[in-house]
Amino acid sequence: MFDKSEMDQVLLATGGYDHTIKLWHTHSGICYRTMQHAESQVNALEITPDKQLLAAASYQHIYMYDLNSNNPNAIVNYDGTTKNVTDVGFQVDGRWMYSGGEDCRVRLWDLKSKGTQCPKIFEVQAPVTCVCLHPNQVELFVGDQSGIIHRWDLKTDHNEQLIPESDAMILDIAIDPLGTYMAAVNNKGRCYIWSLKSGKIDEPTKMNPRHKFDAHKRHALKCEFSPDSRYLVTTSADQTAKIWNTSDFSLRQELKQENQRWVWDAAFSSDSQYVFTASSDGCAKIWNIDTGSMEKEYAGHQKAVTALAFRDCAV
Amino acid sequence: MALYDNKYWLLSHIRNSFISTDDTGMCELIMAGEEGCRKHLKQSLDLYPDDEDSEDDDLSHESYDLQLDMDFGLRYRSNTAVRLEKLEQVKKKTSRMKHVKWEMNKTPLSQEQLDEMFVKKELKPKVNEEKESLFSKTFKQYRMMPTNPFIEYSKFDGSGQVNVPTKKYRIFLTMLPEHQRNYPLQVCCIGTAKIHDLIGLILLKCSTVYEDYLWKPVVNYGLYITEEDGEVDRDFPCLDSRENIAKFGFTCLGLVEHSDPTKCVSFGNSETVTIRKGFDDDINEKTKELSKVDQEKQISSDLHLMDVHKKAMEAPLYKSYKVYMVNKMRTKVEIHLGISGEKIEIDPVQKNSKFVLVKQKPMNHDMDMIAWCETVDIKSNRTIFRIIYSQSFGTTNIQDNVSSFTPTLQTSTSFKSYDFEADHATAEEIVNKISLILELRSSDTRKEYLAAQERRYYKKKAFI
Numbered sequence: 050m051f052d053k054s055e056m057d058q059v060l061l062a063t064g065g066y067d068h069t070i071k072l073w074h075t076h077s078g079i080c081y082r083t084m085q086h087a088e089s090q091v092n093a094l095e096i097t098p099d100k101q102l103l104a105a106a107s108y109q110h111i112y113m114y115d116l117n118s119n120n121p122n123a124i125v126n127y128d129g130t131t132k133n134v135t136d137v138g139f140q141v142d143g144r145w146m147y148s149g150g151e152d153c154r155v156r157l158w159d160l161k162s163k164g165t166q167c168p169k170i171f172e173v174q175a176p177v178t179c180v181c182l183h184p185n186q187v188e189l190f191v192g193d194q195s196g197i198i199h200r201w202d203l204k205t206d207h208n209e210q211l212i213p214e215s216d217a218m219i220l221d222i223a224i225d226p227l228g229t230y231m232a233a234v235n236n237k238g239r240c241y242i243w244s245l246k247s248g249k250i251d252e253p254t255k256m257n258p259r260h261k262f263d264a265h266k267r268h269a270l271k272c273e274f275s276p277d278s279r280y281l282v283t284t285s286a287d288q289t290a291k292i293w294n295t296s297d298f299s300l301r302q303e304l305k306q307e308n309q310r311w312v313w314d315a316a317f318s319s320d321s322q323y324v325f326t327a328s329s330d331g332c333a334k335i336w337n338i339d340t341g342s343m344e345k346e347y348a349g350h351q352k353a354v355t356a357l358a359f360r361d362c363a364v
Numbered sequence: 365m366a367l368y369d370n371k372y373w374l375l376s377h378i379r380n381s382f383i384s385t386d387d388t389g390m391c392e393l394i395m396a397g398e399e400g401c402r403k404h405l406k407q408s409l410d411l412y413p414d415d416e417d418s419e420d421d422d423l424s425h426e427s428y429d430l431q432l433d434m435d436f437g438l439r440y441r442s443n444t445a446v447r448l449e450k451l452e453q454v455k456k457k458t459s460r461m462k463h464v465k466w467e468m469n470k471t472p473l474s475q476e477q478l479d480e481m482f483v484k485k486e487l488k489p490k491v492n493e494e495k496e497s498l499f500s501k502t503f504k505q506y507r508m509m510p511t512n513p514f515i516e517y518s519k520f521d522g523s524g525q526v527n528v529p530t531k532k533y534r535i536f537l538t539m540l541p542e543h544q545r546n547y548p549l550q551v552c553c554i555g556t557a558k559i560h561d562l563i564g565l566i567l568l569k570c571s572t573v574y575e576d577y578l579w580k581p582v583v584n585y586g587l588y589i590t591e592e593d594g595e596v597d598r599d600f601p602c603l604d605s606r607e608n609i610a611k612f613g614f615t616c617l618g619l620v621e622h623s624d625p626t627k628c629v630s631f632g633n634s635e636t637v638t639i640r641k642g643f644d645d646d647i648n649e650k651t652k653e654l655s656k657v658d659q660e661k662q663i664s665s666d667l668h669l670m671d672v673h674k675k676a677m678e679a680p681l682y683k684s685y686k687v688y689m690v691n692k693m694r695t696k697v698e699i700h701l702g703i704s705g706e707k708i709e710i711d712p713v714q715k716n717s718k719f720v721l722v723k724q725k726p727m728n729h730d731m732d733m734i735a736w737c738e739t740v741d742i743k744s745n746r747t748i749f750r751i752i753y754s755q756s757f758g759t760t761n762i763q764d765n766v767s768s769f770t771p772t773l774q775t776s777t778s779f780k781s782y783d784f785e786a787d788h789a790t791a792e793e794i795v796n797k798i799s800l801i802l803e804l805r806s807s808d809t810r811k812e813y814l815a816a817q818e819r820r821y822y823k824k825k826a827f828i
Contacts, residue, residue, distance in 0.1 A: 085524050185484050185485050331519070
């Protein structure tokens with residue numbers, strides 16, 4: 050038997066089109082809490098580094114839920130985006146939060162300082178689809194619907210652009226925890242890889258195209274590097290998720306199940322042995338990377354599950 | 365307030381009351397012609413000092429055409445009221461929420477602030493150590509555990525659902541030990557679920573809350589109407605597990621473990637509580653074997669029950685049989701015997717009728733005329749069965765309603781009968797079918813026939 054407080058350290062949250070957010074006991078597959086997200090679907094979920102709060106990106110708002118209470122309603126509402134908020138994330142110490150939205154803006158929200166707000170904003174020409182924070186915590190990579198990847202230097206506000214492919218939307222960007230690779234996927238199912246070279250102190254990160262491959266037949270929706278940087282997972286509208294070896298970007302596993310429909314989101318366990326996926330069949334699933342088999346289903350949502358957030362901890 | 369001491373107002377009020385409460389409309393007719401009278405009255409009555417600026421006594425303005433609804437006193441809430449209430453709720457909810465509005469600050473950040481906000485993190489390659497995460501560790505250990513058998517019912521959980529109709533229940537768990545069943549279990553179920561699904565959902569919750577108790581499959585439990593204090597009402601059968609939960613309005617229910625799952629109403633005399641002692645493999649295996657045997661038993665008894673149910677359900681459905689009708693002269697005519705819940709039809713099979721000596725006319729008997737059906741004689745290859753009917757009943761019932769309520773006068777009703785012949789299986793089926801229908805209808809004819817039989821029996825007894 051495990052200590053309950055220890056179990057609380059492993060958090061899995063899912064949300065989607067049924068206007069609810071569910072928290073799960075990962076080992077038993079039982080949903081222990083359902084929170085209301087009445088106003089819109091859930092576009093993205095993220096748990097704060099201190100595991101106290103859960104942020105849900107929705108239409109015009111980012112809602113923050115208390116993970117340590119039984120309050121079914123949000124406790125903080127971040128207001129001011131005019132359209133869908135598509136992505137949300139946190140600085141590693143929880144100093145600030147970043148968000149991207151369909152109103153073509155990327156925003157930084159100050160979480161710590163009282164009174165003296167110091168928000169930052171970055172505008173692009175097309176609706177923002179994804180925002181990725183470089184592990185060095187000072188550069189944001191922003192993908193938009195026109196297919197441009199923007200590197201935004203938070204300290205200097207300098208930015209530069211990359212256009213891997215014209216006429217394709219960038220749908221997600223990921224950078225591995227060591228800051229050596231960047232991956233981007235688009236709506237044609239293609240995956241682009243750059244190798245990153247960190248600059249000294251205030252110098253920008255340099256990106257060199259390294260590889261490109263057709264990961265999926267249809268929209269690729271999400272990409273994510275494993276914590277040990279050995280794998281990349283991509284999810285897609287072709288009803289699969291795929292695990293790639295980062296050494297040569299060869300296919301390691303195809304995570305497929307009959308009728309699971311679109312696979313929207315994915316997250317690795319912190320030891321890179323398992324991967325969670327969220328799909329339109331209303332389920333979150335856990336897959337063993339070694340065997341490629343699905344080991345458990347987290348069923349309970351009434352509609353498609355489009356976002357998940359997972360926090361693990363090392364023993 | 366110049367109301368209750370204002371004569372005009374009072375007069376008007378009385379008139380309105382008369383008109384509005386008179387369903388015949390006579391009052392309005394009479395009073396409408398009194399216009400002149402009233403004007404005269406107004407002049408003759410002492411004017412109230414401030415009646416000039418008071419609208420109440422302006423008699424010409426009053427409307428008799430009051431539209432009173434049947435349900436007066438009970439006004440439905442308008443859409444606006446509902447919407448306002450919703451807004452109010454949202455407001456209440458949001459008042460408990462902290463709001464952070466996006467605002468651009470006017471003064472740009474100083475270099476110091478920037479340096480403090482955005483600290484570049486040096487990325488060092490991690491030492492390659494094979495550490496297992498907490499999740500993997502627990503997950504691997506729990507993988508040996510059997511999955512919760514009720515997990516499939518989790519999709520009926522309605523808690524926290526928005527835009528989906530849900531129903532909240534308080535469930536009393538009668539099988540728990542005394543000290544644990546003081547408080548009901550709160551369960552919220554989505555509106556489209558069936559009672560069976562609700563039981564599954566309750567068991568899913570129970571199995572997580574009361575881990576020690578050994579929960580049986582869903583078919584072993586029934587939901588009963590229960591008092592607020594948790595007392596199960598044992599006079600009513602359990603809610604039909606195949607029905608939608610929306611059909612029942614009760615919010616307080618009791619979950620009862622059936623001692624015999626084939627019966628709808630069966631309370632165990634002694635509630636046995638099995639406590640799982642641990643995860644001893646031995647015990648586990650035993651319970652598994654036991655439950656397998658139990659399940660098989662259960663399945664066979666379920667099947668039997670279903671068969672009985674099916675026959676009873678199908679009895680009133682129309683079915684036609686090919687049998688022989690045995691006449692008084694012991695001649696046989698092939699006929700079609702059509703039986704439904706409403707009537708019995710006798711149709712001769714069309715043959716080259718020129719050569720047939722005895723002709724059978726097609727007959728129709730209302731089921732209310734039929735009194736009895738029984739097997740008379742079983743021969744080696746066929747069975748003779750008899751349908752007893754009363755000629756008078758069917759006709760009197762239709763033509764003269766009064767007589768049907770006075771069965772005592774009809775003791776002289778002569779019962780007639782038809783004899784038929786068919787193979788054993790068909791005969792048995794027909795007799796069963798008609799008996800079931802008759803039992804279901806329990807018509808006066810049948811009652812009377814039974815009474816007559818009884819009388820005859822006693823007479824015989826007395827005679828002997």
